[in-house]
Amino acid sequence: MSSYGQIKSLAGTVIRAILSQPVTNFEVARVGEERLLGEVIRIEKGEADIQVYEDIDGVHVGEPVEFTGELLGIDLGPGLLGNVFDGIGRPLAFAEPGETPPVFLKRGFYAKSLEPRSKWVFKPNRSVSEEVFPGDIIGTVREGLGFDHAVMIPPGMPSSRIRSIIPDGSMVSVEKAVCELESGDVIFLSQRWQVRTPRPVREKLPFTEPFITGQRILDTMFPVALGGAAVVPGGFGTGKTVTQQSLAKWCNAEIVVYIGCGERGNEMTEVLEEFPRIIDPHTGRPLMERMVLIANTSNMPVAAREASIYLGMTIAEYFRDMGLNVALMADSTSRWAEALREISGRLGEMPGEDGYPAYLGSRLAQYYERAGRALLNGKLRRTGSITIFNTVSPGGGDFSEPVTQSSLRLSGAFWALDKRLAESRHFPSINWKKSYSLYENGLRPVFLQNLGPQWQKGVAFLRELLDRESELLSLVQIVGRDALSEQDKWDLEMGEIVRISFLQQNAFDPQDAFCPLEKQMLFAKTLMDLHILVSKEIENGVLHYQVQRLGLLRGMLSIRKVPEKEFLTESSKWVEKVGRSLIDMEAFS
Ligand SMILES: Nc1ncnc2c1ncn2[C@@H]1O[C@H](COP(=O)(O)OP(=O)(O)O)[C@@H](O)[C@H]1O
Ligand SMILES: [Mg+2]
Incomplete structure (x- = not known):
């Protein structure tokens, strides 16, 4: 009821309205003659503060405000995939396929998130008089060339029997009923959901399945579990966008939802231009076919950003409910937090640390808590997951600031991007000393089962060696390289080989952009075998300068190119050859 x-009164994009009837918090309001979209953010003694999500130039005191009685919501259904929405769910339809969508929407413009004219071919998988529960899939419609979009009984509906269901092959639009239940409820191709309310699941599951990225440093050293969350902090130019794009391309999630909260308009334009160009390496088709993009357009007040992360989360939950694994990325949390700070400032609230409101952490929690791997509602036992990758852009690379810290408390992995590494062209510029993952213990049994004990050994070796290298580098600063023992000199060289051949991974090199898990394990094993072998020969009297002549880094870089299938054979052959050369040297030394 409206x-x-x-x-x-008006203060920036926050307006104060005198009420004639009670309203609720977060109720959607249409402000002024132009009916601009806003949300109630505070109610006080017969008055309400409303955050308007559009430019409010020309709106005056005395104009009417309509309170819609609804909370901010989105229509979920076929047509979301491949689409771009603004922070409050309005589609920025593509002018032509492959073309950049318009970044400006008309003020007060109200578009349904799903195109009502599109027709979809329905394929039922339930029949009349069958009992169905909320969450059950009653049929599918085909999207693009290969995605079967599940039509589900919406959460909250009572279980009932099917009275009628439209036949196989029917062409339907999202507003058309496809199924009627004996309870009288009607199922449509689409369902509406309020973005600030989590979609329910039956049970959250532990973090025991790996989220595979194909990035060696991530999967091997700082793995994320399906349903987990990783924070990616880094300054400008450290590789946040490239990292997220690599994940979107290569990860083992079926659906990717990307929320762009860019600082500058052109950053957002870049994202809008780049994602539609990326080809999905798994299918050879545009990656956008399994993506949903949310772009906070440059003509919208920053406040729309605040809502956009809940919008993205709601879309992710919808696909999770189909039984899929979803990757949810937001770039950047800092820009989101700044929006929160701005709104809070307008309301005259007491500022906390760095001016952010005291509820920064709890608002962020309302987003992070909705991720996870879950047992879904419905009759059949199905699971789905949402894994979060949020970037943070702390000013001056200071990770102790509130947005980074709040994000850290809510996530289990921290991939610290490093300006110095990026400047020296070490990519991905993930600092292996500052990064961590709390998911390792939970994932150990799966890794052990799928890859054997070798995985664990390889990881431990890489860690120890990198630690040893940094110890030695500190020592060298004091005593100089010549004072090191032959073994220490070799450890230093080995550290460099590990960093350059294993940790570095070029996102733009087709042979190296993705490294399968099995190959990562064999790669680490090869490095470990090499280290043991050379160390033994050094003990037998071979000198480090002789080892240097073998060009082991170069060797390792060409081994890196070998495909997974031949990797074991080729790498073993190479290590054997190194062994023979060393024995020859030993004979001469
Ligand atoms: N994994 C990578 N492989 C190769 N180059 C990379 C990689 N990550 C980042 N880069 C380089 O760094 C530049 C900046 O990265 P970008 O993701 O745009 O930074 P940010 O989003 O943090 O500002 C890229 O244009 C690219 O040249
Ligand atoms: Mg970027």
Whole structure:
């Protein structure tokens, strides 16, 4: 039910309205003659503060405000995939396939998130008089060339029997009923959901399945579990966008939802231009076919960003509910937090650390808590997951600031991007000393089962060696390289080989952009075998300068190119050859 009010005062994009009837928090309001979209953010003694999500130039005191009685919501259904929405769910339809969508929407413009004219071919998988429960899939529609979009009984509906269901091959639009239940409820191709309310699941599951990225440093050293969350902090130019794009391309999630909260308009334009160009390496088709993009357009007040992360989460939950694994990425949490700070400032709230409101952490939690791997509602036992990758852009690379810290408390992995590494062209510029993952213990049994004990050994070797290298580098600063023992000199060289051949991974090199898990394990094993072999020969009297002549880094870089299938054979052959050369040297030394 709508109720009405009148604008009393304006402060930026926050307006205060005098109410004639009670309203609720987060109720959607249409402000002024132009009916601009806003949300109630505070109610006080017959008045309400409304955050308007559009430019409010020309709106005056005394104009009407309509309170819609609804909370901010989105229509979920076929047509989401491949689409771009603004922070409040309005589609920025593509002009032509492959073309950049318009970044500006008309003020007060209200578009349904799903195109009502599109027709979809329905394929039922339930029949009349069967009992169905909320969460059950009653049929599918085909999207693009290969995605079967599940039509589900919406959460909250009572279980009932099917009275009628439209036949196989029917062409339907999202507004058309496809199924009627004996309870009288009607199922449509689409369902509406309020973005600030989590979609329910039956049970959250532990973090025991790996989220595979194909990035060696991530999977091997700082793995994330399906349903987990990783924070990616880094300054400008450290590789946040490239990292997220690599994940989107290569990860083992079926659906990717990307929320762009860019600082500058052109950053957002870049994202809008780049994602549609990326080809999905798994299918050879545009990656956008399994992506949903949310772009906070440059003509919208920053406040729309605040809502956009809940919008993205809701879309992710919808696909999770189909039984899929979803990767949810937001770039950047810092820009989101700044929006929160701005709104809080307008409301005259007491600022906390760095000016952010005291509820920064709890608002962020309302987003992070909705991720996870879950047992879904419905009759059949199905699971789905949402894994979060959020970037943070702390000013001056200071990770102790509130947004980074709040994000850290809510996530289990931290991939610290490093300006110095990026400057020396070490990519991905993930600092292996500052990064960590809390998912390792939970994932150990799966890794052990799939890859054997070798995995664990390889990881431990890489860690120890990198630690040893950094110890030695500190020592060298004091005593100089010549004072090191032959073994220490070799450890230093080995550290460099590990960093350059294993940790570095060029996102733009087709042979190296993706490294399968099995190959990562064999790669680490090869490095370990090499280290043991050379160390033994050094003990037998071979000198480090002789080892240097073998060009082991170069060797390792060409081994890296070998495909997974031949990797074991080729790498073993190479290590054997190194062994023979060393024995020859030993004979001469
Ligand atoms: N994994 C990578 N492989 C190769 N180059 C990379 C990689 N990551 C980042 N880069 C380089 O760094 C540049 C900046 O990365 P970008 O992701 O745009 O930074 P940010 O989003 O943090 O500002 C890229 O244009 C690219 O040249
Ligand atoms: Mg970027």
